Amino acid sequence: MLRGGARNADVARELSIPVGTIGSWKHHDRARRGECPGRIHATCPHCDGTLDNPAYSYLLGLYLGDGYIIQPKGLRVPWLAVTCGATYPGLIDECEKAMRAVLPHNKPFRARKQGCYDVKVYSKHLWCLFPQHGSGRKHERKISLEPWQQAIVDAHPWDFIRGLIHSDGCRMTNWATRLVSGEKKRYEYPRYFFTNKSTDIIRLFTDTLDAVGVAWKQANSRNISVARKADVALMDQHVGPKY
Structure with a gap:
């Protein structure tokens, strides 16, 4: 047919x-x-x-x-x-x-x-x-960019960050509690997470965040968090939640 x-x-x-x-x-x-x-x-x-x-x-x-x-x-x-x-x-x-x-x-x-x-x-x-293609899983082999790829990422860092977040990241609402005048109050705030098993890919992500001036913290060996208000606002401007 x-x-x-x-x-x-x-x-x-x-x-x-x-x-x-x-x-x-x-x-x-x-x-x-x-x-x-x-x-x-x-x-x-x-x-x-x-x-x-x-x-x-x-x-x-x-x-x-x-x-x-x-x-x-x-x-x-x-x-x-x-x-x-x-x-x-x-x-x-x-x-x-x-x-x-x-x-x-x-x-x-x-x-x-x-x-x-x-x-x-x-x-x-x-x-x-x-x-970067090769046999085996990405986190079990070395991942690095060729000079021509790095030049493209340097010229278009937000596109690269957006692709990484859209694949292995998310925008979520976190919460915490504080005692205010003896009463426990709940506070909510947005943050971005990126999760990957490859230390090389995590490094490419954080290096690019550094290049655009976004502060980040490493929650553990495979999780990167962006939580400061100004940095989340910048990420919202260029990345935004998946839809």
Whole structure:
């Protein structure tokens, strides 16, 4: 049906299968037949100087948090997938938008999973764009930025911070109690948290916070907190809660 030109949504309704699954199957089929989107565009957006740097800085943050690159056996082209919670449709849209900006000749798609979506894009240039890829989990191997990546992050630090927060962070309301005139009163205040098992990724996050003048504290080996009123206000201005 798809090869005959039927729309993904129509096939999904006809077979009672999630539209994200239909899209994934279609891309797998096109990849096996050598018809992946982007095949006609031979140059790498980084190497040919056409890379959308703000979008890349944001996508890099998403990748370091909840992204991975894989090339299943039998496929000629690898894919990048970023896992986004289904309760944040705005985040899913922003992730897809960033992928389109970074790889304008490739078409992202969404694969539905339990409680989340994998936003995916195929490209043979992923190895060049994300040299942090490697075997094993990120927190079990060294993660560092290439000089050209660091230059992009330095130029667009808030996009990078936003990507990291949108993947492995949150804006939450904390509370505390104090005795005032003998009475216990509850106080609430917002704060940002970033959680990651990789000490290297935590360092990239805190180094970038330092660069934009945001004070932070390390709650434990994997948690970074931003709680001062002025710093939270600055984070709200450039990052904001996930939605």
